[in-house]
Amino acid sequence: MIENAKKVLKTNVNVAEGEKLAIIIDSTKREAGELFYQAGKEIGAETVLIQFESSGKSGAEPPSIVADAMKNCDAALCITEASISHTKARIEAAKCNTRVATMPGLTLDMLREGALTADYSDVKKNGNLLAKVLDEGKEVVIRTEGQTLTFSIDGRRSKASNGLLVNPGDSGNLPSGETFIAPIEGTANGEIIIDGSIADIGKVAQRVLLKIREGRLVEAEGAEGEELLRLLGDGNGRLVGEFGIGTNRAARLTGTILEDEKVYGTCHIAFGTNTSFGGTINAGIHLDAVTKTPEIYVDGKLIIAEGKIRIE
Incomplete structure (x- = not known):
């Protein structure tokens, strides 16, 4: 599972050794978040895991401290139940040159097969x-x-x-x-x-x-x-x-x-x-x-x- 997560980070998000990587999760995605956190560390990225309590509503803004973290890294993975794809936080992070991957509803099964x-x-x-x-x-x-x-x-x-x-x-x-x-x-x-x-x-x-x-x-x-x-x-x-x-x-x-x-x-x-x-x-x-x-x-x-x- 960690090897598959490393493949995603390298192939899809271009995460490299020494980069700043933020893994952002809500309380429902702790296990998946920890897999990507470990994968980031093994790649050699400066990796942090940030958890917040979601409103449960897709499109709602994350807390401001999360939005700030997204703007101050090279890459951010947003592994949440409710989507933050269509938020100001995501838009502003991209404007700050962060590579942002939103993964709402990600399941461990998706790391094994599927899309x-x-x-x-x-x-x-x-x-x-x-x-x-x-x-x-x-x-x-x-x-x-x-x-x-x-x-x-x-x-x-x-x-x-x-x-x-x-x-x-x-x-x-x-x-x-x-x-x-x-x-x-x-x-x-x-x-x-x-x-x-x-x-x-x-x-x-x-x-x-x-x-x-x-x-x-x-x-x-x-x-x-x-x-x-x-x-x-x-x-x-x-x-x-x-x-x-x-x-x-x-x-x-x-x-x-x-x-x-x-x-x-x-x-x-x-x-x-x-x-x-x-x-x-x-x-x-x-x-x-x-x-x-x-x-x-x-x-x-x-x-x-x-x-x-x-x-x-």
Whole structure:
């Protein structure tokens, strides 16, 4: 396990002897954190382990002392239950040239198999193909079991998260493998079926129908849909903030959104904060919902179908 953690630190985060490495955890991730702490020490990095009590809400800011630590190191691994990927703390750390890997929901099983074991050159290739299409596109149409959701991406830039955080200021999820973009606020309309998983809830027991009007989630069917609405609250948390496509062939649908949203050929819609990647929504929360086999069109061209990327 420690050898696998060392491989992640070296290959994905480029941690070297003598560098300052911060392993940041909440109380639920002590065992995983200690593995990476030991791995960092064996590499020869100046390694510290910092634990804080999480609010349990993805998108919430960590304590200021944690944010300060993230800005004052060469690399930071954030191994938490609730995600801090879309926070000011992560953005400011990257601006200070810290290489930041966010690993919300990481399990020990992921160190043995799954998305972390991917061929990241293939992940990069898939991600860049999709990024080119999204960056040049204006309108996205998602079809799921007879339901259709449309929104504009005109003028927005996508991000291909390929899991190689090797340069100063690089940041992203680990394990990784998604290309995502912030839809134009207020343009999303229609319905989408969620049959994979939902962040902070897990795998859905039965499909959840989400109804979206003028960029806002207005209805979600079923018990898990009601729980999603409760978690998002009544404010900006219900605004459509992200559209993403999974690009990692090794990723599995496990009920942990960190890996689920990376599964090759899936898509996810997220609600809440998107200021960290080009949007204007600040909600203090960011929750993703995964669809397993969507049909996705950009400007009328089919790019995803039957779990495969259809771009030549």
